[in-house]
Amino acid sequence: MDVPRRDDEVEGADGTPVGRRAALGLLGLGAAGVVFGAGVQERIARLLAPIAARDPTGLTQLIPGAGGFRIYTVTGSLPNRSRAAWKLKVHGLVDHPFTIGYSELVEMEPTGITADFQCVTGWRVQDVRWKGVKLADLLERAGVQDAGSHLRLTSFDGAYTESLTLAQARRDDVLVAYEMLGKGVSSEHGGPVRLYVAPMYGYKSLKWLETIEVVDELIPGYWEERGYDVDGWVGRSNGRSDDPPEVHGS
Ligand SMILES: Nc1nc2c(c(=O)[nH]1)N[C@H]1C(S)=C(S)[C@@H](COP(=O)(O)O)O[C@H]1N2
Ligand SMILES: [Mo]
Numbered sequence: 001m002d003v004p005r006r007d008d009e010v011e012g013a014d015g016t017p018v019g020r021r022a023a024l025g026l027l028g029l030g031a032a033g034v035v036f037g038a039g040v041q042e043r044i045a046r047l048l049a050p051i052a053a054r055d056p057t058g059l060t061q062l063i064p065g066a067g068g069f070r071i072y073t074v075t076g077s078l079p080n081r082s083r084a085a086w087k088l089k090v091h092g093l094v095d096h097p098f099t100i101g102y103s104e105l106v107e108m109e110p111t112g113i114t115a116d117f118q119c120v121t122g123w124r125v126q127d128v129r130w131k132g133v134k135l136a137d138l139l140e141r142a143g144v145q146d147a148g149s150h151l152r153l154t155s156f157d158g159a160y161t162e163s164l165t166l167a168q169a170r171r172d173d174v175l176v177a178y179e180m181l182g183k184g185v186s187s188e189h190g191g192p193v194r195l196y197v198a199p200m201y202g203y204k205s206l207k208w209l210e211t212i213e214v215v216d217e218l219i220p221g222y223w224e225e226r227g228y229d230v231d232g233w234v235g236r237s238n239g240r241s242d243d244p245p246e247v248h249g250s
Helices: 020-027 040-054 104-106 135-142
Strands: 087-092 098-101 113-118 124-134 150-155 161-165 174-180 196-197 211-216 247-249
Touching: 087 135, 098 104, 098 135, 104 174, 124 135, 135 174, 135 211
Parallel strands: 087 211
Antiparallel strands: 087 098, 113 124, 113 247, 124 174, 150 161, 150 211, 174 196
């Protein structure tokens, strides 16, 4: 799929730009008039390398590409919500709509998964540890009505959305995740709570999760409206990889 690319922007989800404002935010630069050209990721990495060496606390995660991950946000900014302020609303075609907070979520039965994380653009991070609650358990609590067939998920970034069929959502390897990489999901990785759809490309794993709505039709997500497969199975959809990652529970 062809997406226009501007020179002053950092590469995003599928080679599309993250946006200059986000890049400035990542760098902690507020300065107006900073112009990014080609090779910006390399220059950011070079610029931050000495700082990162002195500060192993997580700054390196903010360098695009560091640790294998790239930080994606389609809005051009990184939303931030504390655990205390975070709430997830489960509603739509359900008998018992509810809202759940962070502390209640982490008291539910946890599931751990270790698997490769793969973006449709080709980058992959091996053996990422995740922990969260099965999406199936939240749906069970809500009591999905017979008319429900799909989910529509939204993010508190105000823009990103995703879709799943109910069958996909009820898989054991689909989590509402509050831990990633062995610690709480960091803000830039979509914390305090994000979706994790282990068998599918990264775009299905919506960050900054805010609502889950049971609906009676497919409502394509953000990237799906822009040409990506709704069924984003690794190796079996219009991505680049042909070998699915290993998924094993833990
Ligand atoms: N809200 C939101 N969720 C998102 C995205 C995004 O831009 N916004 N990008 C998706 C894509 S394309 C990928 S590959 C992963 C990247 O996760 P990361 O930013 O933690 O590396 O997040 C997915 N979830
Ligand atoms: Mo992606």
